[in-house]
Amino acid sequence: MSSDSSDHTPSTNPIDVAVEGLVIRPDAFNSPRKGNDSDASLAVSQAHAAAAREKPDFNVSSSQSTFPLWAIIPMIGVAIAAGSMVQSGSMTFGPNIKGYEYALTLPSDFGPSGGGASGNEYDPKIWIAKGKNQYATVCASCHQANGEGVPGQFPPLKNSEYVIHGETRVVAILLHGIIGQLQVNGKAYNGAMPAQGAVKTNKDIAQIASYIRNEWGNQASLIYDDQVAELRKSLAARTAPYSEAELLAIPLEANLTPSKHSAAPAAAVTTPATAAPAAAPKQ
Numbered sequence: 001m002s003s004d005s006s007d008h009t010p011s012t013n014p015i016d017v018a019v020e021g022l023v024i025r026p027d028a029f030n031s032p033r034k035g036n037d038s039d040a041s042l043a044v045s046q047a048h049a050a051a052a053r054e055k056p057d058f059n060v061s062s063s064q065s066t067f068p069l070w071a072i073i074p075m076i077g078v079a080i081a082a083g084s085m086v087q088s089g090s091m092t093f094g095p096n097i098k099g100y101e102y103a104l105t106l107p108s109d110f111g112p113s114g115g116g117a118s119g120n121e122y123d124p125k126i127w128i129a130k131g132k133n134q135y136a137t138v139c140a141s142c143h144q145a146n147g148e149g150v151p152g153q154f155p156p157l158k159n160s161e162y163v164i165h166g167e168t169r170v171v172a173i174l175l176h177g178i179i180g181q182l183q184v185n186g187k188a189y190n191g192a193m194p195a196q197g198a199v200k201t202n203k204d205i206a207q208i209a210s211y212i213r214n215e216w217g218n219q220a221s222l223i224y225d226d227q228v229a230e231l232r233k234s235l236a237a238r239t240a241p242y243s244e245a246e247l248l249a250i251p252l253e254a255n256l257t258p259s260k261h262s263a264a265p266a267a268a269v270t271t272p273a274t275a276a277p278a279a280a281p282k283q
Contacts, residue, residue, distance in 0.1 A: 122261045124222060131211025134204055138196065139212075147216040153191045155184035158216040161252065167223055168254040169247060170213065171231050174205045177241035195241060202228040224259035231256055 121127065136145070139157075143149050147158035157163050162184065163170050175197035181190045196205060202225040209228075213220035 122224065127207055127222060127224075128211050128214055131207035131209070132215070134200075134208045135211050138200070139208065142191075142193070147212065147218075149189070151187075153189060154193075155182060155187075155189040155191075157212045158218065160184050162247065163212055164218050164220050165252045166250070166254040167209070167221065167227070167256045168231065169250050169252075170209050171205065171223060171228055171256065172235065172250065173242060173247070174200075174209060175228075175232060175235060176238055178243075178247070179241040180243050182244045182247075193241070197232060201225070202232065221255075222262065223256065224261040226261065227256040227259045 121130070142154040143157050144154075147156060149156040155162075162173065173193065175195060177195035178193045180192075181188060183189075196208075200208075206223045206225045206228045210222040210224075212218065213223070
């Protein structure tokens with residue numbers, strides 16, 4: 001090797017770079033030098049000193065890395081208390097500093113007499129609302145959302161004598177359907193209504209009947225599923241849709257067997273098997 005002082009050949013000292021973990025400090029690099037063994041020993045000592053200075057950089061104080069235990073314990077207690085309160089359904093809190101009570105207030109129609117999780121589905125409002133949903137999917141395409149039907153084809157349900165009078169006619173129509181000409185409110189219709197008894201439950205039919213008897217200005221008694229079940233049983237032998245003459249044979253004010261769900265059911269009217277046809281509406 002040349003003795004020229006400008007020679008920059010890397011040093012052959014045993015340690016020229018101090019590494020501790022992944023950190024390399026600039027002062028760990030020693031300039032190339034020449035010398036004897038004592039110089040090499042000095043270089044090693046300097047490298048060790050540099051490495052020693054690195055160690056504190058890897059120590060994270062407890063204030064930076066440790067969450068105080070005294071803060072965790074109250075948080076756990078609050079979480080347990082909140083979970084117990086939700087599980088038990090208790091959402092009532094005591095008065096605050098100003099005396100206000102913080103309590104969970106449910107809607108007035110929630111609960112046994114309303115439409116909540118444990119609500120009474122036989123509540124008139126709920127019953128009719130379900131009938132409205134049924135009507136929208138089953139009946140509205142023919143009788144229309146306004147209940148006025150389609151001239152010449154599908155009769156109106158609004159102010160219809162087959163809807164707003166006795167209960168028996170309207171349920172019989174829903175169960176077994178109609179075919180042929182029919183006079184409603186003095187106008188002739190000639191279409192066909194499919195029977196719903198084969199595809200709808202007693203409850204479905206009762207809800208639809210209740211809805212159309214109390215919509216568009218109509219006002220009549222509600223009809224319940226136990227009433228529909230009784231009429232369905234009495235008509236079990238029937239397989240064909242009704243004709244106008246057969247419907248007119250059912251007295252206009254004939255009602256179903258009183259329901260156990262109705263607080264004040266309409267009086268039942270027994271329909272004689274050989275009842276004389278009622279007079280047809282005037283043309």
